[in-house]
Structure formats: C-alpha cells, structure tokens
Amino acid sequence: MLPLAPENCVDVLVIGAGPAGLMCGNALAAAGGLDVRIIDQRPSKVSAGQADGIQPRTIExxxxxxxxxxxxxxxxxxxxCAFYNPNDVGEIExxxxxxxxxxxxxxxxxxxxxxTLHQGAIEQMFLDSMAAHNLRVDRPVKPVAIELSREPEELHDLSSYPVKVTLARLDATTDTNRLEVVRAKYVVGADGAHSWVRKAFGITMEGEQTEYVWGVVDIVPDxxxxxxxxxxxxxxxxxxxxxxxxEGDKVRLYVQLSENDIVDPGSGRVDKTRMSSEQILEVARKSFHPFHISPSSDVEWWTIYIIGQRVASSYSVEDRVFIAGDACHTHSPKAGQGMNASMNDTHNLAWKIVQVLRGCANPSILKTYEAERRKYAQDLIDFDKQFAALFSGKPRTSDNQDGVSHEEFLKAFQTFGGFTSGIGVHYSPSVIVNTKHQKCAKNLIIGERMLPxxxxxxxxxxxxxxxxxxPADTRFKILVFLGSTKESRLMEINTLVNELSLPTSFLRKYPMGGQASLMFDIITIVAxxxxxxxxxSVPVIFRPHWSKVLLDDTDVTGRKGGGAYSRFGISTEEVTFVIVRPDGYVGMIAPAVALEDVHAYFASFLIAHAV
Amino acid sequence: MLPLAPENCVDVLVIGAGPAGLMCGNALAAAGGLDVRIIDQRPSKVSAGQADGIQPRTIExxxxxxxxxxxxxxxxxxxxCAFYNPNDVGEIExxxxxxxxxxxxxxxxxxxxxxTLHQGAIEQMFLDSMAAHNLRVDRPVKPVAIELSREPEELHDLSSYPVKVTLARLDATTDTNRLEVVRAKYVVGADGAHSWVRKAFGITMEGEQTEYVWGVVDIVPDxxxxxxxxxxxxxxxxxxxxxxxxEGDKVRLYVQLSENDIVDPGSGRVDKTRMSSEQILEVARKSFHPFHISPSSDVEWWTIYIIGQRVASSYSVEDRVFIAGDACHTHSPKAGQGMNASMNDTHNLAWKIVQVLRGCANPSILKTYEAERRKYAQDLIDFDKQFAALFSGKPRTSDNQDGVSHEEFLKAFQTFGGFTSGIGVHYSPSVIVNTKHQKCAKNLIIGERMLPxxxxxxxxxxxxxxxxxxPADTRFKILVFLGSTKESRLMEINTLVNELSLPTSFLRKYPMGGQASLMFDIITIVAxxxxxxxxxSVPVIFRPHWSKVLLDDTDVTGRKGGGAYSRFGISTEEVTFVIVRPDGYVGMIAPAVALEDVHAYFASFLIAHAV
Structure with missing residues (x-):
C-alpha cells in the first residue's frame, strides 16, 4: 500500500521556471502576502540557449x-540592423x-x-529578485496529476482550493517523500512548448509547422x-x-538549413543527431562569402529547430488554471519575440490574480487575460508568418526575379517596428479598458502602455x-492632469476635491486594509x-506626498521635460484623469466633468469594502 | 620589560577612514597588486554628521x-537653489x-x-567597494609614533620602507597585542582637521578662525x-x-548663531554644552517667519561650529608622507566643498603613488600632488572667504543699506559656479600638464577634466x-582624434602608424609587464x-578592440552625440592626440606632426622598461 502523500494548500502554484514562470513568480512574490509556490522539473536553471533579444517594451x-x-x-x-544582399556576382554586400x-x-x-548562460542573465536576475521576496524555485519537481473541480459553487468560492495537483520530487530517495498533493486556488502552467498542463486539460494548439529549418550557433567569431x-x-x-x-565578443548566428538535412524521413521529426555545429557553420561560411567567419574558440552552444507558428485554442480552464508563454504560443525566433511574449503574458496575468486573491477585484477581470494575450499571440503569428516568409525566402537577384527584394524586406521590417518592439501592443476595450473619453487625450492611446x-x-x-x-506594484496609478492653476479655475478644482472626498468616490470606496494608498497611487501634473x-498650493487630496506633484516644464538645464499637455493632447483648462493599470497600460481617460464614468469604471471590476 | 612589538611592512599605510582616506584606500586597492593598510581610531564608521553636497565633478x-x-x-x-530675503515688513519671501x-x-x-547615517551613504559605498578588493579598515587603531628616515639614499631607494609607524590597537585586551610597528613606503595622513600626522611633522595651518558661528540640525520638518x-x-x-x-523627507538646516551663545569666555573655545538643538531650532524659527517650521519627530543629529579657513603650509614630507583632506584644509560648509575637496585630494594622489610603486613613473610626479591640490585649497579658501562673508552678512533692507543685496549674492553664487561645482578645477603646467599645443583643441582645456x-x-x-x-584605472587614455579617413589622408595615417610602431615610440617603451595595454588605453575617434x-578600416594599432573605435556622429535616434570635433576645436584634417591622465584630467594635446613632443611628455616622468 502506498503511503498517503502529504497535502498542503497554496494561493498560486506556478509550474515551470522559464521566462513566463519566473516573471509570474516574481510578480506574485513582490506583491506580498500571498502563498506562492513555483516548481520546475529541471534540476538547475538552464545553462544556455533560451535567449532572444529583449525588446524595448520588455525593458520598460x-x-x-x-x-x-x-x-x-x-x-x-x-x-x-544591417542588411546584406547579393551583388551582381552573387557575393553579399x-x-x-x-x-x-x-x-x-x-x-x-x-x-x-x-x-542565459551567465549569472547575469534574465533567469538569474529573476531568481535573485524572487529570493529577495523569499520565493525560491522548488526543483526538480514535476506535476504528475491535476484535477480541477467543476462544481460551480467551489469555483465561485474565493476561499476554496479547486485545483488539486500531485507533484513528484524527481530527486526523492524514497517513495515516502516522492509524491505530494498541493491544493491551489490558481495554477499557472508556464511549462513550455510541450506543456504538460496544456495537454492535461486537452487544450489544442492551432496552426501548423512550417517548412523553415534553422540552425543556431553561439561563437566568438574570427x-x-x-x-x-x-x-x-x-x-x-x-x-x-x-x-x-x-555580450562580450560573442555572437549568435541563425543559419537557414534545408529540411532534408535534419528531419528523420521515417518519423518526420527533427533529429538533432543528423546535424553538427560544424555543418551549421559550414553553411554560414558559404552565406558569408566573400567575408570569412570561423569560431576563434570552441562552439559554446548550438541547436536546430523547425519553426512552428501556433497558438493555444484556450488560455485558461474556468479561470482557475492558466497557461502562459511557450505553452500557448510558438513562433519563429527571427523577430525575437519568444521570451518577450512569454514574460509579457504573465506580467499581464499576475496583478489580476493578486487583486482577485486579495478580494479587491472581481474574478471577471481574469477573463481579460485570454482576451488580451491570445489576440496578441494571434497577431504575432500573423506577423511572424509574413516576416518569416520574407526572411527565409530567396533574395531577388538578376537570376531570380521572383525573390524577395531588399526594399520589400526593409519595408516589412519597419512597418512591423511598433509590433516587434512591443511598443505598439494594444489591448481592446474590456472591463478594464474603457475608451469612451479617448478624445480628452487623443495621443495617449487607451489600451496601450503609458508613454514615457x-x-x-x-x-x-x-x-x-x-x-x-x-512601478508594477499592483496599484492603479491615477494621473491627475490638473491643468493650469490660475485663479479662475480654483472653484472648479475645489468642487472636484469635494466630490472626490465623498464616501461614494472611488478613492473612498475601495481602500485596501483601510488605506486607499494600497489600491491607488495619485500623481498630479500641473501645467x-x-x-x-x-x-x-495643490489640494491635499492630490498631494499624498511632496514628491507626487509634477510640473509640465523643462528642468533647470532646459534639456529635459516640458510640452506633455500638448504632446498628449490634454487641455490645460480642465482636469483630466488618466488611469494607468498596474501593468502600465492606460485603462481609462476621463475629464473631471465625467467623474461618474470613472466611478463606474472602477465599480465594474473592483469590490467595495467597508472601511 | 615591554614585549617587542611585532613588525610588518606595507606599501602604503593610510591613516584615517573619512572621505579622503576611503577614496585613497579604495583607489589603491582597486589598482591591485599593492600591499595597502588603512586604519582608523574610531571603533566603527561614523553614524552621522560628516555630510555635504556631492558636487557635479565629484559625481564624475x-x-x-x-x-x-x-x-x-x-x-x-x-x-x-532658492533665495529668500526680507520684504518691506521684514518677513522673508x-x-x-x-x-x-x-x-x-x-x-x-x-x-x-x-x-553618512545610512548603509547607503558615501562611507559605506567605499567600504563595500574596498571589501570587493579585499581591503578592510582596521579599527580601532591609532598611530602613536611616526619616524621618517632622512637618509637621502633610503629616501631614493624605491625598495626601502623609510617610514616607521607605531600603531596602538585601542581595543587590545593585553599589552602584548596592543602595540605594533609598521614600516611603510608611503604614508597618507587623512586623519581630519586635528590631524595627528600633520602635528607629528610640525606642519602648520595658515589662516585664521573667523567670527562665523553656525548650528547644524537634521530634522524631518513639519x-x-x-x-x-x-x-x-x-x-x-x-x-x-x-x-x-x-534623502527621504529629511532636511539639514544650517543656522547662523551668535558667537556669544556658544564660545566659553574663559577658554575662547566652542563649548557645545552651551547650546542645544532646541535653541538652534528656535533661531531658525525666527528666521523662517512668516513660515512655520518644526521637527515632526526627534532631532536626528545636531552640532555647532565656528568656521575656520585654513590651509596647511605643506602637503608632504619628503614625498613619503602626505596629508590629505581636512588634515590640510578647513573651510566653511556653506559652499559644500569639504567632502568634495577631500575626496579629490586623494583621487589626485593615489594613481601617482601606484605608478611610482610599480616602478613605472618617476617619484618626481609626487610633487605635483602638493602643487595641484594646495593651490586648489588656497583658491577654495579665497572663494570661501568672499562667499561666507556674503552668506553670513546681514541682508540689505530699507533699514540697512549697507547689507548684502540679493543681486550681489546671486552674482557671487553664479560667478563661482564653475568653482563650486568642481567642474572648473584647473591644474597648472607641470611635468604632467603640458600646454604647448593647446591651440590644437582650443576648447579642451589642458589641466581641466576631459569634457563629457x-x-x-x-x-x-x-x-x-x-x-x-x-575609468580611474591608473592608465593614461590616449584619445586619437583620427579626423576623416578619406583617401587623401591614408598616407599620413600610415606614416603615423609606422612611427608609433618603432621601439622608440611611447607605446613600445613603457609596457607594464610586457603589455602596453596595462599602461595605456587607446580610443580612436573618427570623423x-x-x-x-x-x-x-582603422589601423590595428588604433583598434585594440572593436569597442575602441568611436564615430563623431549622432546615434540612430538622432538625439545623442555628434559635433565633437567642432565643439572641441579639433581639425578633421590631421591626427590629434588628447592624453587624459588616470584621474580624468587632460594632461597633453598634440598634433601627430608633433609626435616627438608626446614622446618627450611621457619620457619626462615615465620609466622605460626592457620588454
């Protein structure tokens, strides 16, 4: 008879400690006060390979x-970005x-x-940050069974633990301490392209493998x-x-290969043993001609893969189990989106789970995760298909007039710039994205990230x-564009102060632990x-601390700042609220005269508390 | 009979771990390969008080x-900086x-x-940095005897240890481990305004105490x-x-007091017990009228002092014992120079000691320490006298037409801006400051710090x-302004490459440990x-690494960079060398046609090595 596995409860179980899982674990741990666990089946962090460019929005x-x-x-x-193409004699220039x-x-x-080879890499950065919040990756541990209650009552009860996960400790020495049962309020499956969580719930991947085959090799080049x-x-x-x-003198090469070179004809699967780093470099050497390139020391790491462009049919099960990162989308590495998309998935999800767990937000906001991120993944794949075709296509030459011209490629590269940089990510209207008063700040796009x-x-x-x-501190930031503070506007501003001080005001209705400042951060910007x-001279309600009052003016050197009202398209003659979500995206904009709409916005997803 | 004190030898003994001593210890430790010791008689780092504004140049x-x-x-x-003065009814505005x-x-x-109250303060920053270089402050330890050999032979012998210092460990439990004798090649006395080292060698302070008396108090104000x-x-x-x-919400107040309040009439010395933080704040309260100010919690720290404006008659003894920081200059805190001047003293000294100890530089460069820093201290005191008089003077009002007008004060404040910021520090011609070819780059002032x-x-x-x-890495930086690289200039550039490759070239004559790169760092700037x-396309001698070739052009956003040749006044039609000293000051500028002058510059203070 098997011994009974020990059982314990957590608020959130994160499965997988790649970029999506680490972003999730770190965000949940940083929020504080939650019982979070993160597991990974690998005995230690990956030593190489999972790398991409970190895009401008991801840096933000x-x-x-x-x-x-x-x-x-x-x-x-x-x-x-430099572009090389064949000249008349077929040599690149x-x-x-x-x-x-x-x-x-x-x-x-x-x-x-x-x-990710080095201590300084993304992964280690997250591990260090999580450790500062007392969260460490438990490894090597993998899930072996998962069950989600389908009882509506249990699913709706915020105090219940409807997900039961059985974990196996891979380095266990005895059967007694091998298995463990964890009951979780929420589970985030960030367990990669072959996601066990996704498969356990029968979520399918939509889309196809493509014919593009690439070799990747890391070298210090001569x-x-x-x-x-x-x-x-x-x-x-x-x-x-x-x-x-x-970093340093290293370089990563992505080299286009022929499918025949690496796919096992019998199984139809990629067979890495059919290829070597030397063969990849040999292909590269030919493409570089007339320039020479060779590794000046041993090849640090290499791999091959076939580009798949697929997206999961669903991102969640009952809004209690979520999948994120490579578990729900795969695409080519050419536009460098993989790690960026993965981290931004859980950046989008984490604050929502936190606010629901705290009892501050209605669980309905969890639906926006799939709505926002799955649409993004689909857009990404549409983009990727076009881009990968251009990228992998033969160049146009005198012999090949049907090839891809440089102009065509460069145009695509630049057209997709907003997309590939992550800067143009745009979330559609939802319970947390309200575009009604977009005209009050026509250049601050509601659903996009707040402009620097x-x-x-x-x-x-x-x-x-x-x-x-x-900061991603789970608070909504209320940017109060107060406008000018000339005499004639004081009555209007005072009226607003009085309205905001009423018990029905959003600033009074949703305090966390009795403190509004745990839910909202007010920043006032004066023209x-x-x-x-x-x-x-700024009313105290708009000035929680001396550091929270800003001027739309240049600094003392005249080199920085100024011109924001005009740049954003905000009037200096009325008060305008710009509400920035905890993840940095503009959720709503409203003039003070439409204060009721602000109240309604928050009322649609926040839960009022008796103070 | 007393037990014999143990003896040991060090390259440099730094006495005192205030700003000057810590800058010195850190710079010496960072240079590597030296045997450095730093002692301080205080049992732990100071908990408050020694604070000043860190000036722009010190940040650099x-x-x-x-x-x-x-x-x-x-x-x-x-x-x-805001200025408040009395209005017609005597209230400040x-x-x-x-x-x-x-x-x-x-x-x-x-x-x-x-x-310096917090972990994050200057002092802790240096302690952490020194620890990373394996140097820790030995405390509480103080010197009780110091002897410097006056034998010319010993003084000139770089392998000798001509300074003998007896140290007492203040926390010793027995006589046996209380005393210790250290023999040092060099001693840096950075032991404060009452410097024991200075007194031990009978170096006098020149200048006078002034009548200005100030109270200082740290509060979180209401x-x-x-x-x-x-x-x-x-x-x-x-x-x-x-x-x-x-930092945070704290504020430091400097409050002018009356000498009568705090000087003991019998001894003529400042007697802190005659004053209290409450009394200082009471004076402040009157000066702030009609505004109110009071501490919102306990006073964190306070003190009183009389401004002294004095400079040591000498900064060194036989160029084997040096004094630095408050040990050689004291001045008013108003212009916030104290900590800045102190740190910059040893920043100036440390690299010189390092290069002499390595056998790379002639000990004669040590004389430039006093020449450069004592002149600076004298200028500082001249400035401080004018500034303190304006600062402590009564304001001009309708009742007091002889008072200091705001215009007068503001003019002084701005005139002295280059000086108080540290940016205008200018070292006079010397063995390491050669102004012969200033005209080749008329806006890069030789003797001043390299412009950002x-x-x-x-x-x-x-x-x-x-x-x-x-970086302050003890190397000379050779900035090669190559100019344009158009066809017509290639012969000129190639000729220069050949000349620099000769064994008589400075790049070949002074290698450290056989490697020129340990003595010089070459950075090439192309128009x-x-x-x-x-x-x-840049010749290899000017391109030790791919990262060392710069362009005088804007970055891809068009927002940064460009225009340096014209800003500095450097021709793009010839090669111009700008030699930056290890401490960041321009030491020499020369056109390639005057390459002999560059050779002569280095030959005047560097020691040629057989490779």
Missing part, C-alpha cells in the same frame, strides 16, 4: 519591477543600415541581447565581416543568416520620467512653471 | 570608480530660484546630498515653507539659514559617453558617419 516592463539597471549593465545593446528599433516613443530605443557587432540580416543566394551580437515623458517635480525641480512612477509654482 | 570622479549608480540611487538630488549648478559642461548638473525640498539660502533680518534637503561627450561606437552604433571610457563607416 522589467524596469517596472526594478530590474532594468542590471539588464542594461550586463546585456549587449543592438541599435542598428552591405545594402543599408537602419535603426534596429523603429518605434519613435520607445524609452529605450534598442534591443538587449542576453543569453571574421572580417564589418557588421559583426550589429544585428544583421544576410540574404545570400546560399540561404539566409541572422547575426545577433551578444519627463516632468519636473514641483517641490525640488528634479526631472523624473513618468514611467519611473509607474505650471518651476520659477513660481508652490507645490503646497 | 565617483563614477570613474564605478560608484555612481549607487550614489544616484540613494542620494537626494538638488537641482534648484521668495526672491528667485536659480539652477543650483551653474556649470554648463557638467555631465550631472545637480548636487547630491547624502548623509513646515509650510514652499522651498523645503530645494537647497535654499535664507537671508533674514534675524540671521542667515541654509536648507539642504536630504557622447560618441557612437563604430562597430555597433551604441551611443557611449566618453567619460565612461575613462565619419555611421551609415558607411567600416571600423575594420
């Missing part, structure tokens, strides 16, 4: 968790160099490449290729290559980037000048 | 040791607000205030004063005050700040554009 997101400094210190930055990022509002207008430190796209008559310069902008703090004229005041403005 | 210097990030993360920044820093070339155009978060100068009819906003400027790296178009490539330039 990592920054909102306080992780940017380390990322930028340790990663390599890509500012330029530089066609043009273009900015790698074509998103004018990007705060960090470059990509960062960081590979080369006379002039753009070896730029991201470079090579279209040669021999096939395509992409160069991703890495420098203001000066009224009290000490220090220039501050508004994004620095929008005033630093020479004469007195921050103490 | 700390950055050159890799310490900026933490400083800026943890310190409070001051961007604006805002006269004007001005940029706190008036140095147009400052890379960090603000002051940082950080007080106030309606509008500029409490700005550096503020208050001239009231009741006396002067200065506000230095600190953004370039783009040729290989990857990443924007880089040139100051980031000038070229990022679209077309191939960094591999």
């Amino acid at each position: 997101v990592l920054h909102s968790y306080g992780l940017r400094e380390r990322l930028l210190r340790e990663g390599n930055q890509m500012h330029t 530089l066609t043009s160099r273009a900015p790698d990022v074509t998103a004018p509002t990007a705060r960090f207008p470059f990509e960062v490449c960081q590979v 080369t006379n290729f002039p753009d070896i430190r730029n991201k470079t796209v090579i279209h040669s008559t021999n096939g395509s290559c992409m160069i991703i310069p890495r 902008q420098v203001f000066v703090r009224a009290a000490d004229t220090r220039p501050v980037e508004i994004q620095d005041l929008l 005033g000048d630093k020479q004469n403005f007195n921050y103490l | 210097v700390l950055h050159s040791y890799g310490l900026r990030e933490r400083l800026l993360r943890e310190g409070n920044q001051m961007h604006t 805002l006269t004007s607000r001005a940029p706190d820093v008036t140095a147009p070339t400052a890379r960090f155009p603000f002051e940082v205030c950080q007080v 106030t309606n004063f509008p500029d409490i978060r700005n550096k503020t100068v208050i001239h009231s009819t009741n006396g002067s005050c200065m506000i230095i906003p600190r 400027q953004v370039f783009v790296r040729a290989a990857d178009t990443r924007p880089v700040e040139i100051q980031d490539l000038l 070229g554009d990022k679209q077309n330039f191939n960094y591999l």
Whole structure:
C-alpha cells in the first residue's frame, strides 16, 4: 500500500521556471502576502540557449519591477540592423543600415541581447529578485496529476482550493517523500512548448509547422565581416543568416538549413543527431562569402529547430488554471519575440490574480487575460508568418526575379517596428479598458502602455520620467492632469476635491486594509512653471506626498521635460484623469466633468469594502 | 620589560577612514597588486554628521570608480537653489530660484546630498567597494609614533620602507597585542582637521578662525515653507539659514548663531554644552517667519561650529608622507566643498603613488600632488572667504543699506559656479600638464577634466559617453582624434602608424609587464558617419578592440552625440592626440606632426622598461 502523500494548500502554484514562470513568480512574490509556490522539473536553471533579444517594451516592463539597471549593465545593446544582399556576382554586400528599433516613443530605443548562460542573465536576475521576496524555485519537481473541480459553487468560492495537483520530487530517495498533493486556488502552467498542463486539460494548439529549418550557433567569431557587432540580416543566394551580437565578443548566428538535412524521413521529426555545429557553420561560411567567419574558440552552444507558428485554442480552464508563454504560443525566433511574449503574458496575468486573491477585484477581470494575450499571440503569428516568409525566402537577384527584394524586406521590417518592439501592443476595450473619453487625450492611446515623458517635480525641480512612477506594484496609478492653476479655475478644482472626498468616490470606496494608498497611487501634473509654482498650493487630496506633484516644464538645464499637455493632447483648462493599470497600460481617460464614468469604471471590476 | 612589538611592512599605510582616506584606500586597492593598510581610531564608521553636497565633478570622479549608480540611487538630488530675503515688513519671501549648478559642461548638473547615517551613504559605498578588493579598515587603531628616515639614499631607494609607524590597537585586551610597528613606503595622513600626522611633522595651518558661528540640525520638518525640498539660502533680518534637503523627507538646516551663545569666555573655545538643538531650532524659527517650521519627530543629529579657513603650509614630507583632506584644509560648509575637496585630494594622489610603486613613473610626479591640490585649497579658501562673508552678512533692507543685496549674492553664487561645482578645477603646467599645443583643441582645456561627450561606437552604433571610457584605472587614455579617413589622408595615417610602431615610440617603451595595454588605453575617434563607416578600416594599432573605435556622429535616434570635433576645436584634417591622465584630467594635446613632443611628455616622468 502506498503511503498517503502529504497535502498542503497554496494561493498560486506556478509550474515551470522559464521566462513566463519566473516573471509570474516574481510578480506574485513582490506583491506580498500571498502563498506562492513555483516548481520546475529541471534540476538547475538552464545553462544556455533560451535567449532572444529583449525588446524595448520588455525593458520598460522589467524596469517596472526594478530590474532594468542590471539588464542594461550586463546585456549587449543592438541599435542598428544591417542588411546584406547579393551583388551582381552573387557575393553579399552591405545594402543599408537602419535603426534596429523603429518605434519613435520607445524609452529605450534598442534591443538587449542576453543569453542565459551567465549569472547575469534574465533567469538569474529573476531568481535573485524572487529570493529577495523569499520565493525560491522548488526543483526538480514535476506535476504528475491535476484535477480541477467543476462544481460551480467551489469555483465561485474565493476561499476554496479547486485545483488539486500531485507533484513528484524527481530527486526523492524514497517513495515516502516522492509524491505530494498541493491544493491551489490558481495554477499557472508556464511549462513550455510541450506543456504538460496544456495537454492535461486537452487544450489544442492551432496552426501548423512550417517548412523553415534553422540552425543556431553561439561563437566568438574570427571574421572580417564589418557588421559583426550589429544585428544583421544576410540574404545570400546560399540561404539566409541572422547575426545577433551578444555580450562580450560573442555572437549568435541563425543559419537557414534545408529540411532534408535534419528531419528523420521515417518519423518526420527533427533529429538533432543528423546535424553538427560544424555543418551549421559550414553553411554560414558559404552565406558569408566573400567575408570569412570561423569560431576563434570552441562552439559554446548550438541547436536546430523547425519553426512552428501556433497558438493555444484556450488560455485558461474556468479561470482557475492558466497557461502562459511557450505553452500557448510558438513562433519563429527571427523577430525575437519568444521570451518577450512569454514574460509579457504573465506580467499581464499576475496583478489580476493578486487583486482577485486579495478580494479587491472581481474574478471577471481574469477573463481579460485570454482576451488580451491570445489576440496578441494571434497577431504575432500573423506577423511572424509574413516576416518569416520574407526572411527565409530567396533574395531577388538578376537570376531570380521572383525573390524577395531588399526594399520589400526593409519595408516589412519597419512597418512591423511598433509590433516587434512591443511598443505598439494594444489591448481592446474590456472591463478594464474603457475608451469612451479617448478624445480628452487623443495621443495617449487607451489600451496601450503609458508613454514615457519627463516632468519636473514641483517641490525640488528634479526631472523624473513618468514611467519611473509607474512601478508594477499592483496599484492603479491615477494621473491627475490638473491643468493650469490660475485663479479662475480654483472653484472648479475645489468642487472636484469635494466630490472626490465623498464616501461614494472611488478613492473612498475601495481602500485596501483601510488605506486607499494600497489600491491607488495619485500623481498630479500641473501645467505650471518651476520659477513660481508652490507645490503646497495643490489640494491635499492630490498631494499624498511632496514628491507626487509634477510640473509640465523643462528642468533647470532646459534639456529635459516640458510640452506633455500638448504632446498628449490634454487641455490645460480642465482636469483630466488618466488611469494607468498596474501593468502600465492606460485603462481609462476621463475629464473631471465625467467623474461618474470613472466611478463606474472602477465599480465594474473592483469590490467595495467597508472601511 | 615591554614585549617587542611585532613588525610588518606595507606599501602604503593610510591613516584615517573619512572621505579622503576611503577614496585613497579604495583607489589603491582597486589598482591591485599593492600591499595597502588603512586604519582608523574610531571603533566603527561614523553614524552621522560628516555630510555635504556631492558636487557635479565629484559625481564624475565617483563614477570613474564605478560608484555612481549607487550614489544616484540613494542620494537626494538638488537641482534648484532658492533665495529668500526680507520684504518691506521684514518677513522673508521668495526672491528667485536659480539652477543650483551653474556649470554648463557638467555631465550631472545637480548636487547630491547624502548623509553618512545610512548603509547607503558615501562611507559605506567605499567600504563595500574596498571589501570587493579585499581591503578592510582596521579599527580601532591609532598611530602613536611616526619616524621618517632622512637618509637621502633610503629616501631614493624605491625598495626601502623609510617610514616607521607605531600603531596602538585601542581595543587590545593585553599589552602584548596592543602595540605594533609598521614600516611603510608611503604614508597618507587623512586623519581630519586635528590631524595627528600633520602635528607629528610640525606642519602648520595658515589662516585664521573667523567670527562665523553656525548650528547644524537634521530634522524631518513639519513646515509650510514652499522651498523645503530645494537647497535654499535664507537671508533674514534675524540671521542667515541654509536648507539642504536630504534623502527621504529629511532636511539639514544650517543656522547662523551668535558667537556669544556658544564660545566659553574663559577658554575662547566652542563649548557645545552651551547650546542645544532646541535653541538652534528656535533661531531658525525666527528666521523662517512668516513660515512655520518644526521637527515632526526627534532631532536626528545636531552640532555647532565656528568656521575656520585654513590651509596647511605643506602637503608632504619628503614625498613619503602626505596629508590629505581636512588634515590640510578647513573651510566653511556653506559652499559644500569639504567632502568634495577631500575626496579629490586623494583621487589626485593615489594613481601617482601606484605608478611610482610599480616602478613605472618617476617619484618626481609626487610633487605635483602638493602643487595641484594646495593651490586648489588656497583658491577654495579665497572663494570661501568672499562667499561666507556674503552668506553670513546681514541682508540689505530699507533699514540697512549697507547689507548684502540679493543681486550681489546671486552674482557671487553664479560667478563661482564653475568653482563650486568642481567642474572648473584647473591644474597648472607641470611635468604632467603640458600646454604647448593647446591651440590644437582650443576648447579642451589642458589641466581641466576631459569634457563629457557622447560618441557612437563604430562597430555597433551604441551611443557611449566618453567619460565612461575613462575609468580611474591608473592608465593614461590616449584619445586619437583620427579626423576623416578619406583617401587623401591614408598616407599620413600610415606614416603615423609606422612611427608609433618603432621601439622608440611611447607605446613600445613603457609596457607594464610586457603589455602596453596595462599602461595605456587607446580610443580612436573618427570623423565619419555611421551609415558607411567600416571600423575594420582603422589601423590595428588604433583598434585594440572593436569597442575602441568611436564615430563623431549622432546615434540612430538622432538625439545623442555628434559635433565633437567642432565643439572641441579639433581639425578633421590631421591626427590629434588628447592624453587624459588616470584621474580624468587632460594632461597633453598634440598634433601627430608633433609626435616627438608626446614622446618627450611621457619620457619626462615615465620609466622605460626592457620588454
């Protein structure tokens, strides 16, 4: 008879400690007060391989968790993308160099490449951050059974633990301590492209494998290729290559291969043993001609794969079990989206789970996770299909007039710039995205991330980037664009103060633990000048701390800040609320005269508390 | 009979672990390979008090040791200085607000205030950095005897240890382990205003005590004063005050007192027991009228002092014992120079000692320490006398037409901006400052610190700040302004390459341990554009690594960089060498045609090595 497995309860069980799982675990741990567990079946963190460019929007997101400094210190930055195409004699030559990022509002207008081999990599960064919040990855542990209650009553009861997961400790020495049962309120399956969680619930992947086959190899190159430190796209008559310069002197090469080289004809599956790093490099060498390239030391890491472009049919089961990251979408690595999409999935999900667990938000907001992220994944795959076809296609030459022209490729590269940078991600209207008053700030797009902008703090004229005041701390940020504070507007402002002070005001209805400041953070932006403005003149309700009053003015050097009202399209003659979600996306905009709409917005998904 | 004290030898003994001693210890430890010891008689680091604004130039210097990030993360920044003066009815009111820093070339155009109370303060920052280089402060230990050999032979012998210091361990439990004899090649006395080292060698302080008496108090204020978060100068009819906003909500107040209040009439010395923080605050309260100010919690720290403006008659004894920091200069805290001057003293000294100890530089360069830093201290005191008189003087009012007018004060504040920011520090010609070819780059002043400027790296178009490539790593930085690389200039450039490759070239004559790169770092700046330039076209001697070739062009966003040749006044039609000393100051500039002068510059103080 098997011994009874021990049982315990957690608020959230995160399965998988790749980019999506780590982002999730870190966000949940940082929120505080929750019982979170994160498991991974690998005995230690991956030593190499799972790397991509970190896109500008992902840098902003990592920054909102306080992780940017380390990322930028340790990663390599890509500012330029170079394009090489065949000349008349079929040898590649530089066609043009273009900015790698074509998103004018990007705060960090470059990509960062960081590979998980080193302590400094993304994965270690998250592990260190989680450890600071007392969360560590439990490994090697894998789920062997999962059961979700389908009782409506249990599913609706926030105090219940409707998911039962049996875990196996892979390094257990005896049967007694091998199995364990965990009962969870929520489970996040971030367990990769072959997701066990996804399969356990029979969620299918939609889409197809494509015929593109790529080899990837990491080397320190010995080369006379002039753009070896730029991201470079090579279209040669021999096939395509992409160069991703890495930290130090390392470089990652993506090399287009022939399907025949690596697919086992019997099984139809990729068989890595049919290929070697030497063979990949041999293909690269031909594509680089007339330039030479060879590894100056041992190949650090290599792999091969066939691009799949697929998305899961569903992202959740009963809004109690979620899947995220590679578990719900796979696509080509060419546009460098994989790790970015994965981390942004759980960045989107984590705050919603936290607010529901706290009893502050209605569980209905969890539905927005699939709505927002699955649509994004589909868009990503549509983009990826077009891009991968262009990328893997033969270049246009005098012999091949049907090939892909450089102009065609460059146009696609730039058209998709907003998309590939992550800056253009746009969430559709939902319970948490209300576009009714978009006209009040026509250039701050509701459903997109809050634009970066420098203001000066009224009290000490220090220039501050508004994004620095929008940490991913699970709070809604209420940006109060107060407008000018001239005499004639004081009555209007005072009336607003009185309305906001009523018990029916959203600032009074949803305090967490009796403190409104745990639910909302108020930042007031005045159209005033630093020479004469007195921050103490701002009503106390808009000034929870001296640091929260900003001026739309330049700093003392005149080099930074100013012009935001006009840039955003906000009037200085009325009060405008810009509500930024905990994940940094603009959720609603409203003029003070439509204060009722703000109340209604929050009332639609927040739960009022007796103080 | 006393037991014999144990004896041991060190390269450098640093006495005192305040700002000057810590900068010294850290710089020596970071250089590597030296036997360094640092002692302090205090049982633990100071818990409060030794604080000042960190000036823009000091931020640059700390950055050159890799310490900026933490400083800026943890310190409070001051961007604006506000001025309050009496109005017609004698109440203070805002006269004007001005940029706190008036140095147009400052890379960090603000002051940082950080007080040594916290882990994050300057002192802890240095302690952590030193620990990373395996150097820890030995405490509580104080010197009780010091002897310097006066034998010329011993003094000139670089392998000798001419200074004998007897140390007493203050926490020793027995006589046996109380005393210790250390023999040192060099001793740096950074032991404060009452320097034991200075007195031991009979070095006198020149200058006088002045009549200005100040109280200092650290509080979290409860106030309606509008500029409490700005550096503020208050001239009231009741006396002067200065506000230095600190980290968090804390504020430091400097309050002018009457000498009678605190000097013991019998001894003529300051007697702190005659004053209390309540009394200081009472004076402040009167000066703040009609605004109110009071501590919202207990007073954290307070003190009183009389300003002394004095400089040591000598900074060294036989160039084997040096004094630095408060040990050689004292001045008023108003312009916030104390900690800055102290750290910059040893920043100037440390690399010189290192290069002499390594056998790379002639000991004659040590004389430049006193020449450069004593002149600076004298200038500082001249400035301070004028400034303190204006600061402590009664304001001009209708009743007091002889008082100091605001215009007079503001003019002094701005005139001295270059000086108080540290940006304008100018070292006179010497063996390491050669102004012969100043005209080749008329806006890069020889003897001043290298100007900040953004370039783009040729290989990857990443924007880089040139100051980031000038770490305080004891190496001379050879900035090769190659000019344009058009066809017509190739012969000239090739000739230069050949000359620099000769065994008589400075690049070949002074290798350390056989490696030129340990003595010199070459950075090449090309007047070229990022679209077309191939960094591999730069001769290998000017390109020790792909990251060392820069372009004078804008980055891909067009927002940063460009225009340096014209800004510096350097021709793009010839090669110009800009030699930056290890401490970041421009030591020499020369056109390639005057290469002999560059050879002569280094030959005058470096020691040639057989490879």
